[in-house]
Amino acid sequence: MADREKIERAVTLLLEGMGEDPSREGLAETPSRIARMYEEIFAGIGKTPESYLGKTFSAEGSGMVLEKGIVFYSTCEHHLLPFYGKAHVAYLPDGKVVGLSKLARAVEVYARRPQLQERLTAQIADALMEYLQPKGAMVMVEAEHMCMAMRGIKKPGAQTVTVVSRGVFAEEKELREEFFQMVGR
Numbered sequence: 287m288a289d290r291e292k293i294e295r296a297v298t299l300l301l302e303g304m305g306e307d308p309s310r311e312g313l314a315e316t317p318s319r320i321a322r323m324y325e326e327i328f329a330g331i332g333k334t335p336e337s338y339l340g341k342t343f344s345a346e347g348s349g350m351v352l353e354k355g356i357v358f359y360s361t362c363e364h365h366l367l368p369f370y371g372k373a374h375v376a377y378l379p380d381g382k383v384v385g386l387s388k389l390a391r392a393v394e395v396y397a398r399r400p401q402l403q404e405r406l407t408a409q410i411a412d413a414l415m416e417y418l419q420p421k422g423a424m425v426m427v428e429a430e431h432m433c434m435a436m437r438g439i440k441k442p443g444a445q446t447v448t449v450v451s452r453g454v455f456a457e458e459k460e461l462r463e464e465f466f467q468m469v470g471r
C-alpha cells in the first residue's frame with residue numbers, strides 16, 4: 287500500500303527542487319493528485335497474478351493460445367516516465383487453460399510498477415510457466431518509451447521490441463515462427 291502522505295511531501299520537494307513554487311494555483315493540488323494517481327499506476331507493486339492465473343480449466347488437446355495486442359501502460363524505472371504499447375502473449379497448454387481476460391490482467395500486474403520492458407516480458411512468460419504449467423510460453427512486447435521520445439536521443443515513434451520464449455517455444459523454431467506469423471510480424 288502506497289504511503290500517500292510521503293508521496294505528497296516528495297512531490298512538493300521535487301517541485302521546489304525544480305525551481306517551481308508549489309503553492310501557486312496550478313500546482314497546489316498537484317502533490318495530492320500525483321499521490322492518488324500513483325496508487326493506480328503502481329498498483330502492481332508487491333502483487334502476483336495468482337488471483338488471475340491461479341484458476342485454470344482443463345482443456346485437453348488444445349493448440350496454441352495467443353492473446354495479441356494487449357494494450358498496456360507502464361513506467362520506466364530509470365526515468366519514471368511512461369512506456370506503453372502492446373503485449374502478445376502465447377502459451378501451448380498442457381491440459382490447463384485460463385480465462386482469456388486473465389492474460390490481460392496478468393500483464394497489468396507486471397506493468398503497474400516501476401519496470402523495464404525486458405523484465406516485463408520475462409515476468410509475463412515466467413508467470414505463465416509457473417501458474418499454467420504449459421508445454422511452453424512466448425511473449426512479445428512492443429513499446430514506445432517516453433524517455434526516448436522526450437529526452438536524450440529524441441526518437442519519437444521508435445518501437446522497442448522484446449521477445450521471450452520458454453519451454454517448447456525456446457526449443458522449436460517452427461513454433462516461434464508460428465507465433466510471429468499469428469502476431470503478424
Ligand code: ZN
Nearest residue numbers: 362364365433
Ligand atoms: Zn527510461
